[in-house]
Structure formats: C-alpha cells, structure tokens
Amino acid sequence: MKKALAALTLLPLALCGCGGVFDSKIAAPQIYVLRLPASTAPTPALTVGSVLVQRPEAGPGLDSNRIALLRSDRRFDFYSASLWAAPAPDVLESVIVEALRSTNAFSAVFDDAAPFAARYDLRCTMRRFEADYTGHGDGSGNGNGGGAPTIHAALDCTLGRHRDRALLASFTAQGSARASEDRLGAVVAAFESATVTAMNELARVVTTSVAETESAAAKSAASQ
Numbered sequence: 001m002k003k004a005l006a007a008l009t010l011l012p013l014a015l016c017g018c019g020g021v022f023d024s025k026i027a028a029p030q031i032y033v034l035r036l037p038a039s040t041a042p043t044p045a046l047t048v049g050s051v052l053v054q055r056p057e058a059g060p061g062l063d064s065n066r067i068a069l070l071r072s073d074r075r076f077d078f079y080s081a082s083l084w085a086a087p088a089p090d091v092l093e094s095v096i097v098e099a100l101r102s103t104n105a106f107s108a109v110f111d112d113a114a115p116f117a118a119r120y121d122l123r124c125t126m127r128r129f130e131a132d133y134t135g136h137g138d139g140s141g142n143g144n145g146g147g148a149p150t151i152h153a154a155l156d157c158t159l160g161r162h163r164d165r166a167l168l169a170s171f172t173a174q175g176s177a178r179a180s181e182d183r184l185g186a187v188v189a190a191f192e193s194a195t196v197t198a199m200n201e202l203a204r205v206v207t208t209s210v211a212e213t214e215s216a217a218a219k220s221a222a223s224q
Helices: 088-101 184-223
Strands: 007-012 030-035 051-053 066-070 076-084 120-132 150-161 167-178
Touching: 030 088, 030 184, 051 088, 066 184, 076 184, 088 120, 088 184, 120 167, 120 184, 150 184, 167 184
Parallel strands: 030 076, 051 120, 066 120
Antiparallel strands: 007 030, 066 076, 120 150, 150 167
C-alpha cells in the first residue's frame, strides 16, 4: 500500500454566552481529527473477504477525547483546551477502517457498529497514544517547556477468521515521531505522522495475512 498521508482538520468551538449577556473568559477548546485522504492504490483484479474492525480497547487513561501526554516526571496528564473530536479509540477505529479500505484489497471493511457478518475480525488494543515529554519538556504545549515531545502510537492487534475463530496473525503496529516544537499544532502534526506509520504497518500485515489465507483455501479446494 502506498504510504498514506493523514490530513488534519482543526475545528474551533465557539462558546456562546447566555442570551449575549455574559462573555466567557475561558479559551474555546480546539478540536482535532485525523483522517486519511482518498485512496490512490490501484484496484486489484480480485478482492478478498470482508473485515470487521472492532472498536480498539483503550489502555489506562486513553479512553478519552482529551489529548494525552506523559510529563517528564512520568505523570500522565492531558493538554488543556484541546480535544480529539471523539474518544481516542473511536478516532483510531475510524482511521483503521479507512486505512484498510484504502488498500482496495477487501470486498468490504466494516466498523464495529455494522450489522453485517464479516469473514475476518480485527481486534486491537491501544497500548500507547500520547505525547511523551520524558527527558524533553514540561508538557505545557505552549512553546515554553524547553523541549518538544515524542509522539507514540502503538496498537497490539489480532486478526482472526470469524467462522471458526482461527488466529491468523498477532502483531504490533506502531509509529513514533518527534514534534518539531513544543506547540500544540506541531504536537498534533507529530500525532499524525506516528499514526500514519502505525496504519501502514497494520494495513500491510492484515492485507498479507488475509491474502495468504485466501490463497491457501483456494489451493485446498482445488486439490479436492
């Protein structure tokens, strides 16, 4: 699969006073989403079975729409006034679905809410999805912390066949990227880079594993 480049959309939320009487002094939170662009991969002559992507299980502290960080003293925390558009597992579920669809290798790729029975199931656990300031800065994200963080995105995944629950692959898809500076825009751009690297690895393993399984099944059927 050609390397996908994720596009970031920044959506500011406006805070409205009640009837225009009160003016809030609280900064409006900035909301970020991660999306993959339209596929540029060629459509293969033959697609294989369908895949259902289960909502990722979140590691400690990660089932939130707040953007997580690990401070230099290894305290887990969150950036202020900055959010993902949905809880992080839902953001990553959407990205995984799009990454697999962009390969054009499957007859269908479903999210966890789909009412259809897929041939293969993909289950992932979010082990890491945070900005790591260990040895770098203070985690303020305002450019005054003395060092930019390294972003880590890591998913421990299992791919299985739905019919008999046979395990086809167990693997880790991960990526990391150092932010260019300790400012939130640069930090989110590094989240983008780390996530894309992880998605490329995930799509490669899933595509290869399913193709090998389908090929083996076809050969077995032909020999009978």
